[in-house]
Amino acid sequence: MHYYNNCYDIPNDPFVNVSLQQITPYSINSVKIINRLVFPITYNEQFYRDIIFKYNINLSRLAVVNNKPVGNICCRIEPSSNHPIVVDNVNEEILYIMTIAVLQQFRRHSIGTLLLNYIINFCKLNTQIKTILLHAQITNKAAISLYIKNGFEIVNIIRGYYKNVDCPDAYLLQKKI
Numbered sequence: 001m002h003y004y005n006n007c008y009d010i011p012n013d014p015f016v017n018v019s020l021q022q023i024t025p026y027s028i029n030s031v032k033i034i035n036r037l038v039f040p041i042t043y044n045e046q047f048y049r050d051i052i053f054k055y056n057i058n059l060s061r062l063a064v065v066n067n068k069p070v071g072n073i074c075c076r077i078e079p080s081s082n083h084p085i086v087v088d089n090v091n092e093e094i095l096y097i098m099t100i101a102v103l104q105q106f107r108r109h110s111i112g113t114l115l116l117n118y119i120i121n122f123c124k125l126n127t128q129i130k131t132i133l134l135h136a137q138i139t140n141k142a143a144i145s146l147y148i149k150n151g152f153e154i155v156n157i158i159r160g161y162y163k164n165v166d167c168p169d170a171y172l173l174q175k176k177i
């Protein structure tokens, strides 16, 4: 697979061939590369092994444009006891979004929306999950705007949530489905 970088131009119409694909042992490296380019923090090898071997394969997707990986969403199911602040029912499971990322030069073409809606619809159609949660740096205007536009609300602020980054404070965002 080839990777877009700054030497390449974005295709005129990136929607033509955008597809969401299962993340496999063959494509997990694409997820790693995208995340390294996009996030200020580094995820360890166990994080990537868990995506392909531990969590439901349908809770993660790689966004591919013209055969080139440009984004991903990776989620896991957690017990609600991990998030007592927002979840009342102790027996409830929640969907936690670990990463959502689109390469810089492919942003603002609705690929983030596509990834987010994939996971919302997957939960609606295939699970009993009623709550989706995630953390976002409070300075991350793009992400927060994407979430709010798609029905998430800010339910908590957690000071010092992130380590070794410029802004360590996080919002906890929730969507009820």
Ligand SMILES: CC(C)(COP(=O)(O)OP(=O)(O)OC[C@H]1O[C@@H](n2cnc3c(N)ncnc32)[C@H](O)[C@@H]1OP(=O)(O)O)[C@@H](O)C(=O)NCCC(=O)NCCS
Pocket (backbone or CB within 6 Å): 038, 039, 099, 100, 101, 102, 103, 106, 107, 108, 109, 110, 111, 112, 113, 114, 134, 135, 136, 137, 140, 141, 142, 143, 145, 146, 147, 149
């Ligand atoms: C957040 C991210 C995934 C959005 O991906 P994207 O493909 O650009 O998102 P979309 O094109 O679907 O944007 C949907 C909406 O989000 C909002 N949005 C996206 N980028 C924005 C920006 N830079 N500034 C303000 N609002 C923005 C807009 O409301 C946008 O709708 P519009 O284009 O009709 O105005 C992308 O910016 C990214 O990868 N950021 C770095 C990684 C990251 O921070 N992930 C989230 C961790 S919590």
